[in-house]
Amino acid sequence: MLKLILIGWIAGIALMGHNLAFINATWWIWLVLAILIFAIGFYKKRQSAVRQPLSIFLILISSSWALFCAGYHFADQALQQRLQFRETQTQPFEAIIYIKKIDELSDNGHKQIAEVLNRYDQPVNWFLYLKKNKDQFDLSSPLKLGSYYKVYGTIKPAHSYAVSGAFDQEKWFLQQNVMSAFSVKQIELLSDDEVYRLGYQQHLKQQQSITAKFLLNVEMMRLSFRLKLQTSNYQNKGLMLALLTGDESLLSDEIKQQFQLLGISHLLAISGPHVLIFALMLTWLLQKVIQRYCPQLYLWQPRQIVLLFPFIGCVLLYVAFVGFEIPALRTLLTVCIVGFFLLVRQSIRPFALLVYSASLLLIFDPFSILSAAFWLSYGACFILLRIYQTIAKLPQDQPMTYVQKGYFAIKLLVESQWKIFVALLPLVLIFFQQISLFAPLTNLIAIPFLSMIVIPLDILAACLSSIIPILGTLLFYINDVCLSILLWILSFLQQASPALYGVSCTPLMMVSLIVGLIILFLPHGTFPKAWSLIGFLPILLGFKAQPTVLNILDVGQGQAIFLQHPEQTLMIDTGGSYDETKFSIGERVVIPFLRQQGIRELNHVMLSHLDQDHSGAFPKIQNAFAIEQVQSNEYRSTMQFKDNFSLCQQGQQWTYTNLKIEVLSPRTEDLALASSQQNEQSCVIYLTFSNAQPYQHFLIMGDAGWETEYKLLQQYPDLKVDVLVLGHHGSKHSSAYDFLAILRPKLAIASAGFDNRYGHPSLELQQRLKALNIPLFTTVNAGTISFIFDQGQVQLKQQRQQVKWLQRK
Known part of the structure; x- marks a missing residue:
């Protein structure tokens, strides 16, 4: 019963960030009520030996709901506390920082988590970005572990593209407990005396604690391994470092993409197998020492009890060594729970073990619920435990x-891989919206190879390198050869593998898929397995209830509008970053949004210019979806238009049920000017x-300015506008006062980027709108x-x- 009640706790925390004011106001009432029901049920059980199903049911429901509400309140309080330290405005700042984590190298420089001491009453974590050549950080970093600095630069708040389905940077920052980014311009080292005189005596004292010194030494050890591999001649040193410590600083982009x-x-993330292999190796060595020199210890306590605490200590050491990543923390908590049940000589079921572990993890860090690693890690463990239960039932x-x-x-390995692939499919689609069709096969090869050969060799080489350097170097070399063999096999598979397959599905399709998978994995005889096909049909055939929705997407300093209608899918502009090769608005924002709406093809794309x-x-959208018709105000060969392209011009219109689409500008005779007057000749x-009430008429101006606005008023004197998507992102040279005064829209929308260099929407425009x-x-x-x-x-x-x-306030 306890595990079912704790699922309520996990579910409540999973709703972190959602606005549930009723639960926040009444959670304590439900908790008190559940305690009363439990007390009454316990009293009746003492009075009567007969179990009463109604009492058990009431206790289960009331306790689950109470813990659900308590979990939500607990998560919401943690979120509110963290949000008060979040930065929201770009501004220059002089920060006093302390370095207690190693940096992350990249091609653009390095990224460093630092404790900022002088921003709030308590230290907060910021990401420091230093834009320099990667090679300059090969042997040393400008920010040393355990040191204090005064840094000058600019606060760069995290700002997500608030688009359904897109990566949420602000959520990721919160989950990492990082309150802002900071672009560093100048660095000044501070001595302990200077820090003391600045008033941070308490922080200096805290760094002298045993825990702080231990964690700092662990980080120094991680850095020493990086430097050792970085200066070596191994071909696969980046992959060896990533598999050993989770540090991907030396890993090439090619390997990551592969x-x-x-x-x-x-497999690049540190998970349970890494931790357990290290702990098992050291515990096995300790066992041999005890057998040889102190066998009498086994007379005092059974062998598993004697070795339990050293085993937990080894797990804790490796978890700290890899930076307390969520999968590693899950392993630590699971081992501690198993150890506790061993000490009290009680059995525990695998599913209950996972629930207890997840519940404890969320008490220590409720923000881990926001991470994909939490769900994928526990999901994979659940499937593996189900397979283990099946094996345990065999004679x-x-x-x-x-x-x-x-x-x-081999049969067990194949079965586990396809079950994990299928069972985790909903989670993979929710978080990534694309799958690798070769994943079961590549995991079938890579997991045993890494778990049985590479990772044990990596750990053994790291342990021996400080004791017997020659032997450690030899093991690293053998491991390098093994990784070369694995990468050769993976390269062969990559040539045969298709590209990542993007899957378009709505939330209702996802629910249907999950129901189908639950039916599929239920014990035999519960439901006919064929019934699961009913749940799979919507996502396989693309069935969906399609409402009429007009979306002005948040694509930063750009514009992208998507109209979803039962008879038509229309995209007006697509957005685009300054360099789509470095950060693609198409791949990262627009395509994930379209896939979450269940879109598999676009009927019409109109590019205003x-x-x-x-x-x-x-181009990215065109590669991801079939498009029936594409229009713009000019043809350009670099856009790789297909045979479906035509020019947009005044007078074109399309009519559907309760919807009419018209092009008001440019005129046919003005299309020749589009190449030299791109903004003014935008397709309006x-x-x-x-x-429809209260918004019926929508005018989308592209980048058109005052000249086009004047022409529209002349050519369409009776034009009605309820919602005006402002021209040129709200530039001062668009949306003239007279234009706004005549149209009198009920609402004006500016599609602009956070802290954009143009100042859009302009103050002049805002004043015009305010006056009207x-x-x-x-x-x-x-x-x-x-x-x-x-x-x-x-x-x-x-x-x-x-x-x-x-x-935003």
Whole structure:
């Protein structure tokens, strides 16, 4: 019963960030009520030996709900406390920092977590970015472990693209307990005396504690291993370091992309096998020492009890060595729970073990619930434990030959891989929206190779390198050869492997898929396995209820608008970053959004003009989805348009149920000017939704300015506009006062980037809107702005209002 009640606790924490004011106000009432019901049930059980199912049911329901509410309140309080230290404004700052973590190297320089002492009453963590050549950090870093510095630079707050399905940077910063980024311009080393005089005596004292010294020494050890491998001649030193410590600083982008394509990126993270291999190796060595020199210890306590605490100590040491990553922490807590049940001589079921471990982890760090690693790690463990339970039920008294044992092991490995792949499919699609079809095969090869050969060799070489350097070097060399063999096999598989397969599915499709998988994995006889196909049909065939929604996407300093209608999917502009090869708005923002809406093809794409911030993401989108028709105000060969391209021009219109799409500009005779007047000749789109209130008429201006606005007023004197998507992101040279005064839109929207260098939307524009009492929404403060049309009513939804860490005051 306890494990079912604790699932309520986990579920409550999983809703961290959502606005559930009722639960926050009443959680303690439900907790008191559950305690009363439990007390009454316990009293009745004492009075009567007969078990009462109704009492058990009431206790289970009330306790689960109470812990659900308590879990949500606990998570919400932790979130509110962390949010008060988050930076939201870009500004120059002089920070006093302390370095207690090693840096992360990259091609652009290095990234360093630092404790900032002078921003708030308590230290907070910031990411420090130093833009220098990677080679300059080969042997030394400008920021030394255990040192204090005064650094000058600029605060760079985390700011997510608030788009459903896109990577949430602000959530990731919170989960990492990092309150801001900081661009470093100048560094000044501080002595302990200077730090003391600045008033940070308490922090200096804290660094002298045993725990602080131990953690600092662990970080120094991690750094020493990096430097040792960095100066070596091993071909695969980056991969060896990543598998040993989880530090990917030396890992090439090619290896990362290869592992991602083949669906084995999870192997680069430190997980349970790494920790257990290290602990088992040292515990085995200790066991041999005890057997030889102190066998009488086994007369005092059984062998498993004698070795339990050294084993837990080894697990703790390696978990600290790899930086307390979530999968490693899960292993530590699981080992501690198993150890406790061994000490009290009680059995524990595998599923209960996972629930207890997850519940404890969330008490220590509720923000781990925001990490994909938490869900994937516990999900994989659950499947493995289910397989273990199946094996445990097999008869143990039947002798097996070595051939039979080998066949059974291979069969078990294959079964575990396909079950993990299928069972974790919903989680992979939720977090990544794409899968590697070769993942079961590559995992089948890579997991045994790494677990049985590479990782033990890596750990053994690291342990011996400080005791017997020659032997350690030899083992590292053997490991390097083994990794070369593995990478050769993976390269062969990569050539045969298709590209990552993107899957488009709505939340309802995902729920249907999960129900189908639950039916598939239920014990035989519970439900017919064929019933699971019903759950798979929506995602396989693309069935979905498609409402009418107009989305102005948050794509930073750019514009992308998506209209989803039962008869039409229309994209007006695609957004695009300055350099799509370094950061692709298409791959990272727009395509994930479209996939989460269940989009598998686009009927119509209209590019208002071909500036990078309006069309830069188009090539990626064109590669990801089939597109029936593409239009813009000019043709350009570099855009790789296909036969479906045509020019947009005034007078074009398309009519669907309760929807009319019109092009108001440019005129046919002005298309020749588009190459030299790209902004002014933007395709201006007018959308009319019949019988919709309060927003019926939408005018989308592209980058058009005052000249086009004047022409529109002349050519369309009766033009009605409820929502105006401002021209040129709210530039002062667009949306003239007279234009706004005549149209009088109910709402104006500026699609602009956070802290953009142009100052969009401009102060001049904001003053015009304020003078006319026209509300202004920006994608900076609102995120993606969605207009949802339902039975004649229009609901306005702001993505930044959906979770608390995205909200702006």
